[in-house]
Amino acid sequence: MLKAVILIGGPQKGTRFRPLSLDVPKPLFPVAGLPMVQHHIEACAAVPDIREILLLGYFPAQQLQQFVADMIAQYKIRIHYLQEYHALGTAGGIYHFRDQIKSGNPDAFFVLNGDVCGDFPLQEMLDFHTGLAMPSLITIMGTEATRQQSTMYGCIVEDKETHQILHYVEKPSTFVSPLINCGVYICSPDIFKRVGEIFNSRQDFYSSTDDGEATESIQLEQDILMPIAGTGQAYVYTTDRWWSQIKTAGSAIYANRHYLQLYHRTHPSRLTENGPNKPKIVGDVYIHPSASVDPSAVLGPNVSVGKNAVIGAGVRIRESIVLGNSTIQEHSCVLYTVVGWNSTVGAWTRLEGTPCDPNPNKPFAKMDNVPLFNTEGKLNPSITILGNDVRVVSEVVVLNSIVLPHKDLSSSTKNEIIL
Ligand code: GDD
Ligand code: GTP
Numbered sequence: 312m313l314k315a316v317i318l319i320g321g322p323q324k325g326t327r328f329r330p331l332s333l334d335v336p337k338p339l340f341p342v343a344g345l346p347m348v349q350h351h352i353e354a355c356a357a358v359p360d361i362r363e364i365l366l367l368g369y370f371p372a373q374q375l376q377q378f379v380a381d382m383i384a385q386y387k388i389r390i391h392y393l394q395e396y397h398a399l400g401t402a403g404g405i406y407h408f409r410d411q412i413k414s415g416n417p418d419a420f421f422v423l424n425g426d427v428c429g430d431f432p433l434q435e436m437l438d439f440h441t442g443l444a445m446p447s448l449i450t451i452m453g454t455e456a457t458r459q460q461s462t463m464y465g466c467i468v469e470d471k472e473t474h475q476i477l478h479y480v481e482k483p484s485t486f487v488s489p490l491i492n493c494g495v496y497i498c499s500p501d502i503f504k505r506v507g508e509i510f511n512s513r514q515d516f517y518s519s520t521d522d523g524e525a526t527e528s529i530q531l532e533q534d535i536l537m538p539i540a541g542t543g544q545a546y547v548y549t550t551d552r553w554w555s556q557i558k559t560a561g562s563a564i565y566a567n568r569h570y571l572q573l574y575h576r577t578h579p580s581r582l583t584e585n586g587p588n589k590p591k592i593v594g595d596v597y598i599h600p601s602a603s604v605d606p607s608a609v610l611g612p613n614v615s616v617g618k619n620a621v622i623g624a625g626v627r628i629r630e631s632i633v634l635g636n637s638t639i640q641e642h643s644c645v646l647y648t649v650v651g652w653n654s655t656v657g658a659w660t661r662l663e664g665t666p667c668d669p670n671p672n673k674p675f676a677k678m679d680n681v682p683l684f685n686t687e688g689k690l691n692p693s694i695t696i697l698g699n700d701v702r703v704v705s706e707v708v709v710l711n712s713i714v715l716p717h718k719d720l721s722s723s724t725k726n727e728i729i730l
Contacts, residue, residue, distance in 0.1 A: 450496065
């Protein structure tokens with residue numbers, strides 16, 4: 312029997328994802344029609360040996376309650392949300408809830424970062440982990456990145472024959488290895504002994520600081536992986552399937568495209584088909600059954616339309632996410648944009664952003680998490696985002712702009728943050 316733990320962080324995390332994470336915890340932001348972590352849950356539920364999924368974070372429990380109930384009903388698997396009393400770090404939370412994880416004696420447990428997305432080969436990774444000649448305390452999913460980008464991740468040096476991890480550095484300042492940590496692990500329950508040693512050795516330090524609680528955290532990467540590397544107890548399973556982080560709103564558009572593509576294999580029924588009296592669909596599009604789309608609208612490729620959204624006549628949407636209860640009035644055009652919940656876009660308006668896709672000419676390139684501002688303090692061109700409950704009047708152009716929640720936009724904007 313196995314379990315899975317999904318690290319979802321808390322309100323202070325996911326700041327680069329604002330303003331979209333102001334109204335909903337970032338892990339619940341919909342990508343390809345499903346809350347971001349539902350894709351993790353779906354991947355875990357598809358592994359027959361996984362019998363329980365634990366979401367670990369420090370969001371107030373009521374923010375996750377409904378979601379957890381929905382997931383249990385949908386996937387018929389035990390799912391719990393365990394709330395940390397403050398940010399305990401990527402290994403601290405796992406240690407704090409060790410009894411819950413160990414109950415029922417699982418042979419091992421998966422740990423997944425909630426802010427990554429991908430075509431997770433969990434069963435293949437498990438087969439690799441269980442097939443190892445020597446027992447592995449922790450097996451990491453790794454993938455290749457460019458030399459330059461690799462330093463933004465945990466970097467792994469492996470023994471090419473045995474796949475043992477010889478060396479691990481978290482976000483090194485200079486190039487170490489193109490093999491990076493995907494934030495997906497399989498741990499043996501014996502790992503708790505390791506984490507416990509660290510926890511106990513730090514008791515004096517925790518109690519000596521004024522702010523003992525705030526510093527009482529343990530990082531899986533620095534505190535466990537770095538010292539364990541080279542001791543023969545950690546292994547890497549390498550994948551070349553699609554994988555990315557979701558740090559910025561721009562990466563949500565990128566993730567949206569890939570999850571939609573994945574539906575061809577996993578859930579073709581979620582993709583909208585062309586038909587008489589239906590809108591014209593180009594490529595992969597998800598439309599929530601409750602949304603109303605005028606038959607003269609053209610959607611796609613790579614568009615998701617949420618619950619109760621209303622799309623008017625002649626509207627064109629491409630590479631965008633339109634969230635629940637929003638309305639796009641007739642003949643408007645939406646490109647590389649996230650339209651927040653309950654927003655209204657007037658008629659003949661154009662919303663357009665700039666994609667920040669990985670460089671297609673560089674093999675193994677990942678998405679760059681471009682900061683909001685460049686070194687001169689100017690806004691970097693990125694996708695356009697309308698926060699929750701934004702109203703955009705008719706006949707304006709909104710280009711590469713971020714509009715905070717509850718704003719009325721009455722004129723055109725370009726490269727601006729509307730506060
Ligand atoms: N429950 C809980 N408690 N979750 C946490 C905490 C915490 O105190 N701190 C972080 N997390 C969650 C975050 O929400 C996120 O899903 C995941 O753990 C990773 O946390 P970050 O601290 O943001 O790390 P990172 O994304 O910069 O880097 C990690 O992931 C990369 C892959 O995406 C590292 O593991 C890298 O080595 C790795 O390459
Ligand atoms: P490429 O396919 O990359 O060559 O782009 P494009 O020049 O066809 O168009 P663009 O990426 O600017 O827009 C994507 C789609 O939106 C195209 O099918 C356009 O016809 C359509 N489109 C562009 N601007 C408008 C507009 O203002 N209103 C409407 N209704 N559709 C538009």
